[in-house]
Amino acid sequence: MTSLPLISVDPDGRGRRPAMPPRHLADLDLPGRQALVTELGEPAFRAKQVSNHYFGRLVRDPERMTDLPAATREKLAGTLLPTLLHPVRELACDDGATRKALWRLHDGSLVESVLMGYPDRVTVCISSQAGCGMACPFCATGQAGLTRNLSTAEIVDQAVYLAGVAASGAVAGSPPRLSHVVFMGMGEPLANYARVIAAIRRLVAPAPEGLGLSQRHITVSTVGLVPAIRRLASEDLSVTLALSLHAPDDELRDELVPVNQRWKVSEVLDAAWDYAATTGRRVSIEYAMIKDVNDQPWRADLLGRLLAGKLAHVNLIPLNPTPGSRWDASPKPVEREFVRRLRDAGVSTTVRDTRGREIDGACGQLAAAEETDSDPRAATA
Ligand code: SF4
Secondary structure (H helix, E strand, O other), rough: OOOOOOOOOOOOOOOOOOOOOOOOOOOOOHHHHHHHHHOOOOOOOOHHHHHHHHHHHOOOHHOOOOOOOHHHHHHHHHOOOOOOEEEEEEEEHHHEEEEEEEEEEEOOEEEEEEEEEEOEEEEEEEEEEOOOOOOOOOOHHHHOOEEEEEEEEHHHHHHHHHHHHHHOOOOOOOOOOOOOEEEEOOOHHHHHHHHHHHHHHHHHHOOOOOOOOHHHEEEEEEEEOOOHHHHHOOOOOEEEEEEEEEOOOOOHHHOOHHHOOOOOHHHHHHHHHHHHHHHHOOOEEEEHHHHHHHHOOOHHHHHHHHHHOOOOEEEEEOOOOOOOHHHHHHHHHHHHHHHHHHHHHOOEEEEEEEEEEEEOOOOOOOHHHHHHHOOOOHHHO
């Protein structure tokens, strides 16, 4: 019998009480912020003013909050807007259209976010956990395991920070306003369920409550935590579900996505179709194309049969191999044949662009590189 790998869905991470960051206004709804401001001895409406600066104007420097009395700016900003993300590196590629940020959190954990500019939209890819407990063998983040869940504000602040970068005009050839958020950075979002849902509510609420994005422009990815997918369907949120399938058969998926040993392909697809039926949203099926592993024509045909007639779209992802990995990307002719077979089966299919390759764009690669650079043991390992 195959034993289950160490998959953590413990909301606090590894059963220990994690070192969570200081409370930030993005952890709270507006009434919660007003209560906090009142505790400071300030009028409740100050919460709305600071929230407008943060979410509406993307301003976090108290000196620029000139509608607040000078004497209380530091106190209010210090309490409501503690610094959560300390930049370690910011790298750009694709002629500046892709910018990757590596952050150090208050406890030393590293997380990554990516800003991607397109002619018609600006997308950020954000992390929901420091590390990940899902143990997918082809993924850099999965190799290091889970450190901890991010707080709601640590998740939201990645998007707000990069919305500010976009608003500064740093992404040439793209609109200045952040429009899309994808939860496809480090971590399994549905393993940090409550904080991710709270973060989504902040991202979609209009200012001053939140960032005012469209629900339809938010994508939540999962490896297939079936109970959490069903719970997400009941949240009355029209976000897109992206299911990281990577294999159409249990034998291979048990290896590539170890959580499959708990919830099989048929169960996870059933949950996805129920999600589509409840929300009316097309499910995005993510499939990393791995040379000689999951890219055979028969697997394309099997996937086509599973998805034909369903409210689904396949996103094929050319694998971005991690250094020293035994996994490699499928050759282009193999990829084209896979696409052809899926389309012949009537399944809408696209190949995702490979943004950020030059800057370790796949989740976890930049953090892994930083850990190696700064870990003296790595030199002798
Ligand atoms: S692919 Fe996603 S779910 Fe799997 S280990 Fe990596 S970050 Fe976690």
